[in-house]
Amino acid sequence: MERRAVSATDGVIYDFTPDLEAIHSVDADAALTIETLDSLEGAVQSEDDVVESIPEEVNAATGPIEVEAASPGDVLAVEIEEIRIVEDAGRVITIEGFGLLADDEDIEAPRSKMTPLEESGTAITFEGLEIPVDPVIGTIGVAPAEGSYDTLVPHDHGGNLDTTDVTAGNTIYFPVFQEGAMLAMGDCKIAMADGEMCGTGAEVATEIDVSLEVIEEPAFDLERPLIETPDAWKPIASAESMLEACKIANKDAVELLAAEHEFDATEAHMLSSLVGGLEISQVVDPLVTVRNAIPKDYLSDPFDLE
Amino acid sequence: MERRAVSATDGVIYDFTPDLEAIHSVDADAALTIETLDSLEGAVQSEDDVVESIPEEVNAATGPIEVEAASPGDVLAVEIEEIRIVEDAGRVITIEGFGLLADDEDIEAPRSKMTPLEESGTAITFEGLEIPVDPVIGTIGVAPAEGSYDTLVPHDHGGNLDTTDVTAGNTIYFPVFQEGAMLAMGDCKIAMADGEMCGTGAEVATEIDVSLEVIEEPAFDLERPLIETPDAWKPIASAESMLEACKIANKDAVELLAAEHEFDATEAHMLSSLVGGLEISQVVDPLVTVRNAIPKDYLSDPFDLE
Numbered sequence: 001m002e003r004r005a006v007s008a009t010d011g012v013i014y015d016f017t018p019d020l021e022a023i024h025s026v027d028a029d030a031a032l033t034i035e036t037l038d039s040l041e042g043a044v045q046s047e048d049d050v051v052e053s054i055p056e057e058v059n060a061a062t063g064p065i066e067v068e069a070a071s072p073g074d075v076l077a078v079e080i081e082e083i084r085i086v087e088d089a090g091r092v093i094t095i096e097g098f099g100l101l102a103d104d105e106d107i108e109a110p111r112s113k114m115t116p117l118e119e120s121g122t123a124i125t126f127e128g129l130e131i132p133v134d135p136v137i138g139t140i141g142v143a144p145a146e147g148s149y150d151t152l153v154p155h156d157h158g159g160n161l162d163t164t165d166v167t168a169g170n171t172i173y174f175p176v177f178q179e180g181a182m183l184a185m186g187d188c189k190i191a192m193a194d195g196e197m198c199g200t201g202a203e204v205a206t207e208i209d210v211s212l213e214v215i216e217e218p219a220f221d222l223e224r225p226l227i228e229t230p231d232a233w234k235p236i237a238s239a240e241s242m243l244e245a246c247k248i249a250n251k252d253a254v255e256l257l258a259a260e261h262e263f264d265a266t267e268a269h270m271l272s273s274l275v276g277g278l279e280i281s282q283v284v285d286p287l288v289t290v291r292n293a294i295p296k297d298y299l300s301d302p303f304d305l306e
Numbered sequence: 307m308e309r310r311a312v313s314a315t316d317g318v319i320y321d322f323t324p325d326l327e328a329i330h331s332v333d334a335d336a337a338l339t340i341e342t343l344d345s346l347e348g349a350v351q352s353e354d355d356v357v358e359s360i361p362e363e364v365n366a367a368t369g370p371i372e373v374e375a376a377s378p379g380d381v382l383a384v385e386i387e388e389i390r391i392v393e394d395a396g397r398v399i400t401i402e403g404f405g406l407l408a409d410d411e412d413i414e415a416p417r418s419k420m421t422p423l424e425e426s427g428t429a430i431t432f433e434g435l436e437i438p439v440d441p442v443i444g445t446i447g448v449a450p451a452e453g454s455y456d457t458l459v460p461h462d463h464g465g466n467l468d469t470t471d472v473t474a475g476n477t478i479y480f481p482v483f484q485e486g487a488m489l490a491m492g493d494c495k496i497a498m499a500d501g502e503m504c505g506t507g508a509e510v511a512t513e514i515d516v517s518l519e520v521i522e523e524p525a526f527d528l529e530r531p532l533i534e535t536p537d538a539w540k541p542i543a544s545a546e547s548m549l550e551a552c553k554i555a556n557k558d559a560v561e562l563l564a565a566e567h568e569f570d571a572t573e574a575h576m577l578s579s580l581v582g583g584l585e586i587s588q589v590v591d592p593l594v595t596v597r598n599a600i601p602k603d604y605l606s607d608p609f610d611l612e
Contacts, residue, residue, distance in 0.1 A: 100549075107575055
């Protein structure tokens, strides 16, 4: 199958809305290479380039891409095959009033550091330290059911999830809320810690190879993004407080485990308290994001239950 | 070196206070086997035994053990060598008003499930599912600087940390606040998810082999518990909100990274945003607990800097 190229010059969005207009239209089982801009669109090329405040337009997401067979009620599976770094450096920055330690007087903002890619292409350097290249897609999502979410916000449509598991080798599943799903992605990092504490990872432009699949009449009624890793299924939830996000992600895990094992909610809740567990995605965006890992030993394919 | 046996019948505590009276006194480099009761002290032996409300005395911690050379300003290192299950089953329970989904009308409380140990001793069963034995010490701590903390509460002295990394093969470090440190531990689980969502793991009685070491004049001024795993150092922080706990754990990571690399706080904060990251310990106790993993690739021994 031919791999379709989607360039950022074809179009990017800064808001996920219900009525997006597609820049490309592809088959339900398409293979794509999607070019993404760095989240700051080239504004930081040296330590002298600092970002005084969060730009009004940030986290450009390349797309939207209409997936022809996708209709509301379906699930869109996005298998992330490879994320290639297409710059010779990333950058990590602080912005005043942004980040976990924004109130800490020892933290200087704005400030920028470049993280040059080593010749091998497998590591970057940060102030002389070597950090393995382990790319993450920060912003990825589909057109929401209603409302408008700028690309700094994570929610049930995806968006700025900033989740380290959104990486090559994993598949992310989205509910389809609108005809054609309207997939868009950007805001990649060469490396990022769980939490994204200073407000960014090592932000970078990339090319991303993905394969799409539309799951019709899914056995599980997906309400928000779900990640599949080689070992686990992880519902992802975003909310105003971390505790609220944990409740949503755990409730999703309870529903998945209950459906798989024909448990009642209490039994599934108890099982969720014994295996896998809650993980932090990011604690710095306008809504915070957590996920709840369910080892595959306890959950097969939630979209294809017998 | 002889291994000293510490029995729960020698004494348990339900409060960590500044003026604890020791049940044993040991050398600074002692090896101990500590017997611990299950957190409910045998009250749940079948599904018919339900717990109507959190008992006034819960999480009995065997001790306190006076470590002779330990003085305020020192660090007590507790290497966890082995945790042996000494019952033929654990139990996972819900209690009304307790747990992440306590407000959820689908969750029944009180309710109890037994998790019998398989003959191999390497797994338990939960409603027919096999779960590997992977024991955790739920409550472990030392006498605090001031104030009284019951054994349901985690704080800077340790206490009810409910952290899956407090397991065999890892070492937990505590600040010494009082003469003799006054170590106590209990509340073990056969298995537990990060988060301990329903309010318990598979609660069980154990025997724990530990080795102690007192670090005098530590290079790093430890303020709260720190875990060493084979791959990472993890400051542990408890607070009223998850975000506040994340801030404390990240600030600790920033201080450790700054000291190691002679970075300023901003550089260390940026590095913390690229590698390792925030992890959830528990979200159900009176204070919640998180930790911040710093891979050993970026942090050697914080107590022994050159």
